[in-house]
Amino acid sequence: MADTNVESNPLLQDFEFPPYDAIEAKHVHPGMHALLRKLESDLQELERTVKPSWPKLVEPLEKIVDRLDVVWGIIKHLKNVKDTAELRAAIKEVQTDKVNFQLRLGQSKPIYNAFKALQESPNWKMLSDAQKRIVQKQIKEAVLNGVALEDGKREEFNKIKQELEKLSKRFDENVLDATKKFEKLITDEKDIEGLPTTTLALAAQMAVSKGHGDATAEDGPWVITLDAPCYNSIMRHAQNRDLREEIYRAYVTRASSGDMNNTLIIDQILKLRMERAKLLGYNNYAKVSMATKMATIDKAEELLEKLRVASWDAAVQDMDDLKDFAKNQGAKESDEMSHWDIDFWSERLRESKYDINEIEAADGLTPVWNNDVKFYRVKDSSENAIAYFYFDPYSRPSEKRGGAWMDEVVARSCVLSRDGASARLPIAHMVCNLAPPVGNELSLMTFREVQIVFHEFGHALQHMLTKQDEGLVAGTKGIEDDAKELPSQFMENWCYRRDTLMGIAKHYETGESLPEDVYRKLLAAKTFRAGSLSLRQIRYASVDLELHTKYIPGGSESVYDVDRRVCEKTQVIPPLPEDRILCNFPHIFSAGYTAGYYSYKWAEVLSADAFSAFEDAGLNDIKSGWQAVKEIGQNSEIRFLLSEVEKLHYRSSLNFEDMSLHLTHYSGITAFYQLQHNAVS
Numbered sequence: 276m277a278d279t280n281v282e283s284n285p286l287l288q289d290f291e292f293p294p295y296d297a298i299e300a301k302h303v304h305p306g307m308h309a310l311l312r313k314l315e316s317d318l319q320e321l322e323r324t325v326k327p328s329w330p331k332l333v334e335p336l337e338k339i340v341d342r343l344d345v346v347w348g349i350i351k352h353l354k355n356v357k358d359t360a361e362l363r364a365a366i367k368e369v370q371t372d373k374v375n376f377q378l379r380l381g382q383s384k385p386i387y388n389a390f391k392a393l394q395e396s397p398n399w400k401m402l403s404d405a406q407k408r409i410v411q412k413q414i415k416e417a418v419l420n421g422v423a424l425e426d427g428k429r430e431e432f433n434k435i436k437q438e439l440e441k442l443s444k445r446f447d448e449n450v451l452d453a454t455k456k457f458e459k460l461i462t463d464e465k466d467i468e469g470l471p472t473t474t475l476a477l478a479a480q481m482a483v484s485k486g487h488g489d490a491t492a493e494d495g496p497w498v499i500t501l502d503a504p505c506y507n508s509i510m511r512h513a514q515n516r517d518l519r520e521e522i523y524r525a526y527v528t529r530a531s532s533g534d535m536n537n538t539l540i541i542d543q544i545l546k547l548r549m550e551r552a553k554l555l556g557y558n559n560y561a562k563v564s565m566a567t568k569m570a571t572i573d574k575a576e577e578l579l580e581k582l583r584v585a586s587w588d589a590a591v592q593d594m595d596d597l598k599d600f601a602k603n604q605g606a607k608e609s610d611e612m613s614h615w616d617i618d619f620w621s622e623r624l625r626e627s628k629y630d631i632n633e634i635e636a637a638d639g640l641t642p643v644w645n646n647d648v649k650f651y652r653v654k655d656s657s658e659n660a661i662a663y664f665y666f667d668p669y670s671r672p673s674e675k676r677g678g679a680w681m682d683e684v685v686a687r688s689c690v691l692s693r694d695g696a697s698a699r700l701p702i703a704h705m706v707c708n709l710a711p712p713v714g715n716e717l718s719l720m721t722f723r724e725v726q727i728v729f730h731e732f733g734h735a736l737q738h739m740l741t742k743q744d745e746g747l748v749a750g751t752k753g754i755e756d757d758a759k760e761l762p763s764q765f766m767e768n769w770c771y772r773r774d775t776l777m778g779i780a781k782h783y784e785t786g787e788s789l790p791e792d793v794y795r796k797l798l799a800a801k802t803f804r805a806g807s808l809s810l811r812q813i814r815y816a817s818v819d820l821e822l823h824t825k826y827i828p829g830g831s832e833s834v835y836d837v838d839r840r841v842c843e844k845t846q847v848i849p850p851l852p853e854d855r856i857l858c859n860f861p862h863i864f865s866a867g868y869t870a871g872y873y874s875y876k877w878a879e880v881l882s883a884d885a886f887s888a889f890e891d892a893g894l895n896d897i898k899s900g901w902q903a904v905k906e907i908g909q910n911s912e913i914r915f916l917l918s919e920v921e922k923l924h925y926r927s928s929l930n931f932e933d934m935s936l937h938l939t940h941y942s943g944i945t946a947f948y949q950l951q952h953n954a955v956s
């Protein structure tokens with residue numbers, strides 16, 4: 276039921292922080308409609324009065340863009356973390372109008388012409404780098420948004436855009452629904468042998484929520500699901516091979532059949548993207564995507580191929596090691612290792628080599644984290660607030676989508692100052708799907724989970740620590756998509772730093788620091804199976820590029836054929852014939868990584884460079900624990916690094932060599948190959 280009282284609609288209030296406790300599905304439809312009406316009249320006013328100057332063009336434009344971004348961002352966020360049927364229906368109702376408005380804004384000729392006039396005017400020279408960046412970006416985006424298309428073609432373009440939005444939404448819903456739909460009740464304790472108590476507790480808690488009121492971790496029954504904490508634990512620890520196989524098959528075929536089948540949606544998405552590219556004068560969609568990135572298709576392919584070659588032998592060796600190990604353990608499957616054996620035996624091999632099963636005590640940041648969403652204020656050394664962030668740590672399979680991400684709530688901006696004097700401060704969302712605490716137990720994080728938190732915090736830092744007051748390019752805004760994973764992967768490096776890890780990893784009962792020998796083993800395990808893991812990302816990146824360059828929707832090859840062909844060069848054992856992992860791969864079909872999954876590898880090279888710059892600066896000499904991070908923070912080195920990165924992006928015709936040279940005086944490729952080399956030796 277829609278609540279039509281616009282005055283009291285929380286989405287429309289002037290808020291510093293979104294009133295998350297008050298916003299409900301019923302506010303979406305009336306709120307968005309009132310907002311779009313208001314923005315449409317603001318846009319008409321801007322088009323009527325626009326001049327090629329900052330106050331008459333960019334400032335009013337930023338206000339319009341920001342208002343829509345902030346309100347729609349809240350709605351999108353709620354859908355990601357608190358999905359309900361009512362919210363889905365409400366979004367569906369307003370989606371077309373929202374996209375229409377965005378198209379109308381993106382294709383506004385008066386605005387486009389004013390930006391071009393500004394670029395050609397004598398005032399151009401007076402603009403700051405950031406301002407020039409905004410102008411160039413606006414012009415480029417307007418063209419990609421179809422501003423220059425003739426009327427008939429523009430109509431077609433807009434129809435495609437509307438259709439694509441709907442398809443992406445359907446794609447995501449199918450993944451979530453298919454994941455939610457699967458559950459397996461286990462009553463025989465033979466079937467759960469090997470599973471850690473945390474997983475059993477989680478599975479018992481799930482059983483209770485499904486009506487098995489007396490379920491306990493020790494005696495069951497247990498309900499197994501496909502959400503990440505449960506799935507990963509089964510793959511790594513369940514001794515029952517049949518159970519692993521069943522769960523694996525369910526996992527890689529999610530959203531590939533019945534009324535949740537994403538196969539046709541994928542083909543339709545690829546077809547429409549191709550049509551959209553052609554309307555814009557490009558012969559494939561990858562070229563549209565690359566128009567706003569650092570890389571070119573050739574450069575991205577070249578990087579992937581170099582990394583593939585560098586990783587292949589190591590991955591073959593990984594597999595041989597695994598087979599030998601399993602054989603020595605008397606495993607029947609040692610000669611016919613299958614997909615559901617790899618994680619399991621890797622984990623056993625890791626334990627035998629490094630004697631750590633992931634590292635339970637790395638429950639680093641617990642003192643300030645809670646079972647629920649937390650809100651933080653970030654202050655500088657003079658105790659002034661500089662940013663805020665929300666942290667939503669735990670998995671909630673019934674309503675929250677999988678994965679981990681950082682999103683902007685609002686960006687730093689002078690134009691949108693709240694007191695008319697100082698810039699509005701940035702606010703971020705950090706969302707993860709960590710294993711939740713069960714009963715009275717704390718949630719203990721695996722080392723990988725600690726890395727994920729550091730990764731997302733890297734994105735959040737880039738958003739929050741910006742000093743840029745121009746809202747349209749502050750923080751992560753306006754950064755090329757293939758450079759966005761730089762600060763995030765940069766932050767992951769800290770997890771391996773002795774002082775950092777020792778500072779946060781305490782035993783959850785005794786409070787003792789991580790034992791030195793465990794730390795050493797952890798370091799030794801850093802490169803464990805690095806070749807195989809690298810190939811996995813290269814598989815996805817290569818499939819993504821190929822689907823957006825050469826693939827012909829409805830042609831002789833299916834998307835799965837392409838995947839299988841790519842796997843011949845990137846996977847040591849071929850995927851199952853029924854593998855439909857593409858059906859639940861939102862990165863390239865519904866999130867922003869279209870023809871851009873290679874960005875993880877691209878930015879990994881950059882981040883390796885950036886981190887070696889820190890190491891060169893003598894990081895090892897600095898005192899222990901968080902103190903080290905704090906001092907560097909106070910020395911503004913992290914801020915310096917990020918602002919350098921930010922500055923680089925204001926220069927046009929930026930290229931990859933440019934960036935890595937600027938940051939470290941090393942070649943990024945060389946630094947990365949050293950890492951790869953270490954992985955082998």
Ligand SMILES: [Zn+2]
Nearest residue numbers: 730734760763
């Ligand atoms: Zn990331």
